[in-house]
Amino acid sequence: VEERWEYPDNVGDCEDYALEKRKRLNQRGVPLGALSMTVARDANGGGHAVLTVVTDRGDFVLDNVEPRVLLWKEAELYFLKRQSQHDPNTWVSLVSG
DSSP, X not given: OOOOOOOOSSOOOHHHHHHHHHHHHHHXXXXXXXXXXXXXXXXXXXXXXXXXXXXXXXXXXXXXXXXXXXXXXXXXXXXXXXXXXXXXXXXXXXXXX
16 A cells, blocks of 8 residues: 555554644644654664654654654654755755765
């Protein structure tokens, strides 16, 4: 089945939950420029999506499999790319080299 990113009804996978978190935080006043969909690899090498929240205290990761809100440097993820803060239709590589 082809992967589809959509808002969850009752259940969903990682990107669906990240989309829902972004929507709810934006509805509560957090600007979309501070909320970036982020694609990574998890500890097992599988594809994973999280929401990154950019703040004046650092970039935090909201992950549906991690109960804690962590600074991106503390998350056990290998980050690949995330939405640009300036254009949500543009993805920025996070892989060096």
